[in-house]
Amino acid sequence: MTVTLVHYLTFSALLFSIGLFGLLISRNAFRVLMSIEIMLNAVNINFVAFAHFLDPLAVKGQAFSLFVMAIAAAEVAIGLSLLLLIYRNRMNIDMDSFATIKW
Amino acid sequence: MQFLATISSLPFYILATISIICALGMILNPNLVRAGFTLIGSFIGIAGLYFLLNANFVAVSQVLIYAVGIVLVIVFAVMLCSLKEEAHNIKESVFSSKARVTFAVLISSLVFAVLSFVIRSQDWQAIAKLTGAERQSSLVQLVDDKYLSQIGFLMLNKYILPFELVSVLLLIVLVGTILLSKKDIK
């Protein structure tokens, strides 16, 4: 039972679903942000696994995953500064208690 | 032979289990700061998997950007937001609504079932034959810097346009986040 591509893909699917689970269950915006990071990581595993098994010379998937990391960092930066701003204005970041916007 | 194959596949299973347990732990831990630190474990497990996939540079970037960079910043932000009213705000009960939990479990397990079914329905071996990946992977053994030069080549040649566009985007995100989080002008 050597580890094949399907193993990695199934693992990535599992991680993606866990991220989705966290997304649906959490009420705290920080946790939602972290769940989204898990989903993006699952996608990255897909890319790197495909690069290793199906594209082993050009490894475009590895370059792609680096771009995904850069974008994820930018997303988190904006998200955190927004959350800090909301906290400063309101002293609360529970998404159920958002006043003007229905979640 | 069977035993050897099992041994060689052990690292994958160990690392995968670690990252999945840590990811679940992040979601279920009521303390947000601890949840953040659990997430680091998950990301380091994934970085280990990248090493197994011969993606050393991606693995190191994973540790540097995700585990150290992103998660630590999130944890700092969580701590900043919980300075004033500690216990009240930082600990939220995850299992607040039963219906919500059931819904989330149902949806995510459905998604997992669909995804794994779809992945198994495709004959990846045949695609590997078609793209010539099997032939190429024997050549890869000769590459000893594990793709580092190849990634550099891709970034500055094939993917030069996205690379430059990302740099513009990061500049603007820098400007925007400073605007958002600077102190109010009185």
Add this chain to the structure above:
Amino acid sequence: MDWNLVSKILLPEFIILGAVLITILLSLIDKTKKYTGLVATFALFLAALVAAISTQGEEVTKILNSAFISDSLSRYLRVLIYGIAALIALAATKYIEKFESPAEYFPIFLTATLGAGFLAGVNDFLTLFIGLETLGLSAILLVSYSRKLQKSNESAIKYLLTAAVATGILLFAISLLYGITASTNFAQVASRIVQLESISLLSVPLKILISALLVGAIAFKLAAAPFHNWTPDVYYGAPTSSTLFLSVISKIAGFAVAIRVFGTVFHNEFLLPMLSIIAVLSIIVGNYVGIIQIISRGSVKKLLAYSSIAQSGYLLVALACLRLESVGSLLLYITIYAIMNTCAFACVIYFEQETGSDSVFDFAGWIQKKPMLTIIFSIALFNLAGLPFVPAGFIAKFFLFSTSFSSGLIYAPYLVIIALIGSVIALFYYLYLAKLMIVDEPSFALKQLETVEVVAVTEGTSKCGYSYDPARLTAMLSVGVLIIVSIFGMDYLQGVSEMAIYKIGV
């Protein structure tokens, strides 16, 4: 690599990039913070002009290792995007001054437009991803710009989280496409998929999954139901100029991506039913909730948000037919839609500058204060409804529906009938708003405005700084374009938009 060719084709983008840097520097030096908006407007206008007169769009040229393609479609869409963005920047110039640090709005705005421009000629999945994120993340910053307002912050975080999920879904689809083709380039992906299908190596579930994920992620960008949930709140919470940007530029870019991906790279028999379903859902949801919004006298911005969901639905009907003629009429309609929507929102921006309100109720009797703008706003609303008051909107809608009707898709007639019923229902709320403005007595907010103005004049604090209000100028310009197009240019525009489709390259 031929840098000469690259610099020739990407000259509009270089102009915008230069303007980004100039506006960042200018925001540090310029104390009055007045000129960044004008610089941005000028740069975008220049970019549109350069894109329009450059001859490189005539033949299909791929540059930068086929990351970007220059063909008739990308040229057309870039001219459209930059031209409309110039109008929006002009409308925002004064409106944005009420926020603190107004000058930094425009570098972010220009970057978002740059992302949209690259999406017009996208030819690689990595360029697609980065372009969408450049557009999306800058748009989030635009939405969150009024940082003191709670609704703006909350709508921005909502937009960020939903956009991030959509990104994850899109990336999952791209990773699977990369897996089956070992390439990210559109042409290579397309040829490899054809090759795989010819020897039936591609499993059907995988095909369905990739189609569903792609449709979902792109429908999010188009604000189409059932992925529209973020739209009303974000449109309502954002500064109005950012709402305008989202409802026009984001939508054009989304359709550019949809046309490229579904038209040339990845099309199969499962895609069209999915697109039809989201088209029908968008029409129903947009019009139904739009009516509720007008009855409950909510926000005009929310009303226009639902209207834009419904308009996405009409456009998706044409996309779901996926014939050359129907996509050509889609381009024509989205052009007219962009102009109409810019005009309508410019009026809302002007109204908000004057009264600080955007509720439907406060618009009552506006004609007694500003007859000219009320008429312009009404023209925009009539056109959005598809009335032949100024014929552009009517003709564009007629082409859209007739080409879809005769596209040969089995259920296309039903789609068109649903779209027609939807537009008839939509008439109600467009006309109700117009009636409210023209017939009814002036609202309390408008009456109050008068006294405030009198006080301001007597105290000598009536400072405008502009010889002519920019938002008003935008409304005049866009309605002027609309009238000129509908009188002289409809045939020409239709010809251009059809040519744009015929010479599309892979």
